[in-house]
Amino acid sequence: MTTDRTIDRPRPSSFSPRRIGALVLRYVYILRGSWPRMIELAYWPLVQLVIWGFLSNFLREESTWVAQAAGVLVSAVLLWDVFFRGQIGFSVSFMEEMYSRNLANLFVTPLRPLEFVASLVSISLLRVSFGALPAVLLAIPMFDVSLFELGLPLFAFFANLMIMSWALGLFTISLLMRAGLGAESFAWFIIFLLAPVACVYYPVTTLPDWLQVVAWSMPMVYVFEGMRHVLFEGSFRVDLFLGACALNVVYFGLGTMTFLWSFRVARDKGQLLQIGE
Template sequence: MLRHLYVLRRSWPRLLELMYWPLVQMILWGFVTKFFLGHSDWVAQAAGVLISAVLLWDVLFRANLGVSLPFIEEMWSRNLAQLFISPLRDVELIVALVMMSLVRTLISVTPAAFLALPFFDVWVFQLGVPLLAFFANLLIFGSVIGIGVAALILRFGLGAESLCWLGIFLLAPVSAIYYPVSALPGWLQTIALMLPSAHTFEGMRGVLFDGVFSWSHFWWAAGLNGVMLAAASLFFLHMMKQARIKGLLMQQGE
């Protein structure tokens, strides 16, 4: 009995991975369909809004993977202990992961942004300077998720590595990527407005539809990002301290 409970404890992220993808897809595209049925002229008024949303969503997705995957690769190669023999401090590791996330995100998203013009006649750079604000907020929020996932993997081991993909996609339905927050049920709108991603995508639609940059959404996204980044960093530092105390750095690996 105890053995089965231990196996379940170690494999719960993989069980969630099997269940969450169909559920998230159903919820996400259910809200998209519901919104389109009541706003048939929405796509016609902003032909590039969906492609712009996809590209900005990829910034969030790549920023998350840019932080969590390099950390997991260090665990796969059993290199964490050797890494911290060096003068590298925990805070410096967080900064390095975020910087590498920026580089990897730029490399992966920029070609797609340029190819959207010849393929679909959509120039995402028409957003102008606000695009930098959207990019920065999504990059920070993706990094926050990646830092939190890295901390959980450090605590629970590589059995939790599925959280790299699970965590970010669970937030997709309430991030209002392809539809406004108003399309969500009332109780979900409250949750959505607690996420920097929802404010960012709302701001994007404001620029595309009305040509107006919403400072309110920008400051909400920036403020939430600041709080979440501090909380995620403190959580990571705490998990790193616990890993040292329990000797987990030497036990992780394939």
């Protein structure tokens, strides 16, 4: 004779900074224990800085206009790398859990999905800070270009780029949760897919009229247009800043809802146990 029993599982407490901190500490240990990961963080920012920096030096000798624009090109490279590293740092931290088939182990604990997202955001910020800072500092003695000369607008640009990178990361890990590691290449090519219309190195007016509509739907375009306006005109465009903020709210909200939906479906179908395959 069997008796059905209802087991009352303890409900997790309210939003816990301790659980977020514990997960961030786990990712820090992963980084610290792998020297190739540590080198990779700073490798690409430095390579891009050197390539574009020397190209800027060459163009500076050929044109008076480019002499004014050379610092803009280097600044654009550095800010673009912030965006790129933010998205990759977010997505790769999630993929490391998939590689180790650890998602099921994480979510049998009281860890909540939004706490997991908060930990990915935190480690992404740490990875960007560690990876981009050497390139930013090296640009000062090598090319006489300092991002810090942007002043307070730099923090506005940085924040908007990071939020957009996290929104893209949320869409990426939602796809990975539904499709598995077969979709991991999406985490890499999505950035390069957006690069032509992100207007990193040229103004939006360079694009065809129909493509400009697409470009203005992305927050990073407002950031790079605002950066050029600060460097060329010496003024901060509040309208561009507010446009980037508004779009980031929309994209990050949609990304969060997409992730929560994908997580619920994966949990209900038992896919968290096989998601690493």
